[in-house]
Amino acid sequence: MSFLQISEKAGIARVALSRGKVNAVNETVVDELAECFRKLEEDRNIRAVILTGTGKFFTFGFDIPEFLGYAKNDFIRYLTKFTDFYTYLFTYPKPVIAALNGHTIAGGCMMAIACDYRIMVPGKAKISLNEIEFGSSLFAGSVELMKLWLGQRNAEAAMLGGTMFSVEEAHRLGLIDRIVPPEELEGEAEKTAARFAEKDAAAFRSIKKLLRKPLADDMKKRERDSILEFVDIWYSEATWRRLQEKVIHG
Amino acid sequence: MSFLQISEKAGIARVALSRGKVNAVNETVVDELAECFRKLEEDRNIRAVILTGTGKFFTFGFDIPEFLGYAKNDFIRYLTKFTDFYTYLFTYPKPVIAALNGHTIAGGCMMAIACDYRIMVPGKAKISLNEIEFGSSLFAGSVELMKLWLGQRNAEAAMLGGTMFSVEEAHRLGLIDRIVPPEELEGEAEKTAARFAEKDAAAFRSIKKLLRKPLADDMKKRERDSILEFVDIWYSEATWRRLQEKVIHG
Amino acid sequence: MSFLQISEKAGIARVALSRGKVNAVNETVVDELAECFRKLEEDRNIRAVILTGTGKFFTFGFDIPEFLGYAKNDFIRYLTKFTDFYTYLFTYPKPVIAALNGHTIAGGCMMAIACDYRIMVPGKAKISLNEIEFGSSLFAGSVELMKLWLGQRNAEAAMLGGTMFSVEEAHRLGLIDRIVPPEELEGEAEKTAARFAEKDAAAFRSIKKLLRKPLADDMKKRERDSILEFVDIWYSEATWRRLQEKVIHG
Numbered sequence: 001m002s003f004l005q006i007s008e009k010a011g012i013a014r015v016a017l018s019r020g021k022v023n024a025v026n027e028t029v030v031d032e033l034a035e036c037f038r039k040l041e042e043d044r045n046i047r048a049v050i051l052t053g054t055g056k057f058f059t060f061g062f063d064i065p066e067f068l069g070y071a072k073n074d075f076i077r078y079l080t081k082f083t084d085f086y087t088y089l090f091t092y093p094k095p096v097i098a099a100l101n102g103h104t105i106a107g108g109c110m111m112a113i114a115c116d117y118r119i120m121v122p123g124k125a126k127i128s129l130n131e132i133e134f135g136s137s138l139f140a141g142s143v144e145l146m147k148l149w150l151g152q153r154n155a156e157a158a159m160l161g162g163t164m165f166s167v168e169e170a171h172r173l174g175l176i177d178r179i180v181p182p183e184e185l186e187g188e189a190e191k192t193a194a195r196f197a198e199k200d201a202a203a204f205r206s207i208k209k210l211l212r213k214p215l216a217d218d219m220k221k222r223e224r225d226s227i228l229e230f231v232d233i234w235y236s237e238a239t240w241r242r243l244q245e246k247v248i249h250g
Numbered sequence: 251m252s253f254l255q256i257s258e259k260a261g262i263a264r265v266a267l268s269r270g271k272v273n274a275v276n277e278t279v280v281d282e283l284a285e286c287f288r289k290l291e292e293d294r295n296i297r298a299v300i301l302t303g304t305g306k307f308f309t310f311g312f313d314i315p316e317f318l319g320y321a322k323n324d325f326i327r328y329l330t331k332f333t334d335f336y337t338y339l340f341t342y343p344k345p346v347i348a349a350l351n352g353h354t355i356a357g358g359c360m361m362a363i364a365c366d367y368r369i370m371v372p373g374k375a376k377i378s379l380n381e382i383e384f385g386s387s388l389f390a391g392s393v394e395l396m397k398l399w400l401g402q403r404n405a406e407a408a409m410l411g412g413t414m415f416s417v418e419e420a421h422r423l424g425l426i427d428r429i430v431p432p433e434e435l436e437g438e439a440e441k442t443a444a445r446f447a448e449k450d451a452a453a454f455r456s457i458k459k460l461l462r463k464p465l466a467d468d469m470k471k472r473e474r475d476s477i478l479e480f481v482d483i484w485y486s487e488a489t490w491r492r493l494q495e496k497v498i499h500g
Numbered sequence: 501m502s503f504l505q506i507s508e509k510a511g512i513a514r515v516a517l518s519r520g521k522v523n524a525v526n527e528t529v530v531d532e533l534a535e536c537f538r539k540l541e542e543d544r545n546i547r548a549v550i551l552t553g554t555g556k557f558f559t560f561g562f563d564i565p566e567f568l569g570y571a572k573n574d575f576i577r578y579l580t581k582f583t584d585f586y587t588y589l590f591t592y593p594k595p596v597i598a599a600l601n602g603h604t605i606a607g608g609c610m611m612a613i614a615c616d617y618r619i620m621v622p623g624k625a626k627i628s629l630n631e632i633e634f635g636s637s638l639f640a641g642s643v644e645l646m647k648l649w650l651g652q653r654n655a656e657a658a659m660l661g662g663t664m665f666s667v668e669e670a671h672r673l674g675l676i677d678r679i680v681p682p683e684e685l686e687g688e689a690e691k692t693a694a695r696f697a698e699k700d701a702a703a704f705r706s707i708k709k710l711l712r713k714p715l716a717d718d719m720k721k722r723e724r725d726s727i728l729e730f731v732d733i734w735y736s737e738a739t740w741r742r743l744q745e746k747v748i749h750g
Contacts (some may be wrong), residue, residue: 028529030650044632056332064688087639114598116656116660131453131457132450132454132457133449134450135449135452135453135455137457137460138456138457138458138460139457139460142456143461145462148652149652149653151401151424151651152398152399152461153424153427154401155461156366156458156461157409157456159461160366160446160449160454160457160461162443162449174651177653180399191348194337195661197662199632199633199635199660199662200632200634200635200738200742201629202635202637202638202733202736202738202739203632203635203733203739204632206637206638206659206729206733207631207637207643207659207660208660209259209740210637210638210639210640210643210726211643211652211655211656211660213649214718214722216345218464222464226460228503229456230456233452233453233456236452238450239450239453240338241454242450262562340658381703381707382699382700382704382707383699384700384705385699385700385702385703386703386712387702387703387706387707387710388706388707389710390710393707393710393711397711401651401674402648402649403649403674403677405600405709405711406616409707409711409712410696410699410707410708411695412699424517427642468714472714476710479706480706483702483703483706486702488700488702489700489703
C-alpha cells in the first residue's frame with residue numbers, strides 16, 4: 001500500500017492515511033482503502049478496525065489539484081468508488097472506530113461519519129462538509145449520514161451554511177462521540193475498539209445491519225443521480241473557477 | 251394580487267399575507283401564493299424570499315367560515331392545492347425565510363415549517379398544529395414536517411395533545427430558529443435571507459434538494475389518501491358541529 | 501385469560517401481565533395479549549388502555565427456559581406472533597399507556613416502546629434491549645422503535661453496547677416520558693390515559709396513523725427476514741451455550 005500504514009495489535013487493525021501533509025484523497029487512496037478493508041473483513045483474527053491519519057490531518061478531503069486534471073467520466077468513476085467505499089464502511093460487519101487526529105474536512109468527514117464511533121483531538125482541528133463554500137454540491141449518501149447524526153435542522157444549517165465545526169461544537173451536536181488529547185488518541189481508540197469487539201461477532205454484525213442497512217440501501221438508490229448532478233456543478237464555469245482559485249491560494 | 255403584499259429589496263423578495271385581521275387562508279390566497287412563488291422562482295434577480303404576515307397574525311390558518319360553505323369535492327380541490335403549495339415551498343430552489351410576526355396556527359404552521367428558517371416575535375403569539383382540539387385530522391405531509399423538526403416524540407405530543415406552543419417553547423424544541431422583537435423582525439429576516447443567498451445558487455439548490463426531496467416525494471405519495479380521510483372526518487357530524495361552534499364563538 | 505389481569509374504570513382498560521415472579525412472556529401470553537387488545541379495540545366503551553405488570557417486574561422478556569425446548573419452526577411461529585403484536589400495538593387505534601412497574605427488559609422493552617406514553621417507577625428497575633450481551637440479535641421492528649425514541653446515535657450505543665438503562669437515564673434520553681413513585685403509578689397512568697382519551701376518537705386514530713403507519717408498514721416488510729436471521733443466531737452453538745448458562749445461572 002502506497003498511502004496507508006497498516007498495523008495490528010491484539011486483533012485490532014489500525015489503518016492510517018498517509019499521503020503528504022494533508023492526507024489528500026485520490027483514486028489510489030480509495031482503491032487501497034477498499035482493498036485493505038475487504039482483506040480485514042475476511043481476516044478472522046481481526047475483530048475491529050481503527051481508521052486514522054498521520055500527522056496533523058485526518059484528511060483535508062479530495063486532492064483537488066489532481067482532480068482538476070480529470071476528465072468528467074474519470075471523475076465520475078472516482079466518485080462512484082469513493083461513495084461506494086463510505087457506504088461499505090457504513091455497513092462494515094466489524095466495528096470501525098474513527099480516530100480523528102486533526103482536520104476532518106469534506107471527503108474526510110464523509111468517511112468519518114460512516115464509522116461506528118468518532119474520537120477526535122481538541123484544539124484547532126475542524127470537521128465539516130463545507131463544499132457549498134466553493135460552490136460544490138454533495139452526494140446523497142453523505143447528506144443522509146450528516147442528517148443521521150445531526151438531525152435535519154443542524155444538518156441543514158451545517159451543509160447549507162458551510163459550517164466549519166470546532167471539535168467542541170461537533171461533540172455537543174453528536175457528530176463527535178468523544179474528545180481526547182492527541183497523546184491519548186491511539187490508546188483510547190484501542191480501548192473503544194476492544195469494547196465493541198468483545199461482543200459476540202455474529203450478533204454485532206446482525207444488529208448493526210438492522211440499524212444501518214435500510215438507510216444504506218436507500219443511499220445506494222440515489223447516489224448515482226447525485227454524483228451526476230455533483231459533477232455538472234463541479235465542472236460549471238463558476239465552480240471550476242473557484243476550484244482553481246482554491247488550488248492557487250489554498 | 252388581492253391578499254398578498256409583495257416587495258423587493260436588493261434581490262430579496264418579501265411576500266406578506268394580508269387578508270383581514272387574521273390573514274385567514276382561503277383558495278384565492280393559496281392560488282396567489284403559488285403564482286407569486288412560481289414567478290419569484292423564475293425571476294433571475296431574486297435570490298431569496300421572505301414569507302411573512304401583516305398585522306398581529308402570521309395566519310390563523312384556514313378560513314373556516316368560508317370553507318363551511320364548500321361542498322366536499324371543492325374542499326378536496328382546495329386541500330390538494332394547499333398541500334401542493336407547502337410541498338413546493340419545502341423544496342423551493344431558493345432560500346425561503348419565514349418571518350413569523352404573530353400567531354402561526356394550523357395551516358399557517360404548515361407553511362411556516364416548510365420554509366428554510368423560522369424567525370418569530372416573542373410574547374403571546376402561539377405556533378401550533380392543534381387541529382385535534384376541534385376533532386380534525388391533519389395531512390400526511392404536515393405530520394412529516396412536524397416530525398422533521400421536533401422529532402417523533404415531541405411531534406406526537408404536539409399533534410395528539412393539541413399543544414399551543416409559546417414562542418420560547420417552540421424555540422427550545424427546534425421548531426423556531428430565532429426569536430427577535432417585532433421591530434427587528436424585518437431587518438433580521440433580510441439579514442438571514444442575504445446570508446443564505448450569498449451561497450452559490452446552483453450548489454444551494456442541489457444540496458437543498460438532497461436534504462429534502464426524498465421526504466417530499468414520500469409526502470406526495472401519501473398526501474392524497476390523507477386528504478380524503480381528513481375530509482371524511484371534517485364532514486363527520488361531531489367535527490362539523492364543533493367547527494360551527496368555533497365559527498360562532500371564535 | 502391465564503396470565504393477564506384485566507379491569508376497567510371509567511372507560512379506561514387496565515391490562516396487567518401476571519405470570520410468575522418476572523412475568524416471563526411465552527406464546528400463551530402473546531396470544532392472550534393479542535386477543536385482549538382486539539376485544540378492547542372493538543369495545544365502544546373503552547377509550548384507552550393501560551399496559552402494566554404485577555409485582556416487581558413489568559416483564560423480564562421471553563421465557564427462555566421454555567423456548568429452549570422449542571423447535572426452530574415453532575420458535576419462528578412464536579416470534580412472528582410476538583413481532584406482529586408489538587407492531588399492532590404501535591398502530592393501535594386507541595391510546596395505550598405503558599405503566600412500567602419494574603424491570604422492562606428485552607421483549608418487555610419492545611412492547612413498552614410500541615405504546616404511546618411510558619411512565620416508569622424510579623429506583624433499581626432497568627429498561628434495555630441488551631440481547632447482544634448473550635449473543636442474540638434483535639428484530640427489525642424493535643430496532644426501528646428504539647431509533648424512533650432515542651435517535652440513531654443513542655440507539656446504536658444502547659443496542660450494540662447492551663446498555664441497561666436506569667430509569668433516570670432512560671428519561672433523560674426520551675425513552676421514558678415520566679417517572680413517578682410506585683404508589684402513584686396507577687393513578688398517574690389513569691390520568692394520562694384520560695387526557696389522551698378526551699380527544700376526538702376519530703381524529704386521534706387518524707393522526708396517530710399518520711404519525712406511525714408508514715414506519716409500521718416498513719417494519720412489516722423487513723420483519724420476516726430479521727426473524728429468520730435472529731433464529732439462525734439464537735440456535736448457533738455459541739449463543740445456544742450462553743442461553744443455557746443464562747438459564748442455569750440466571
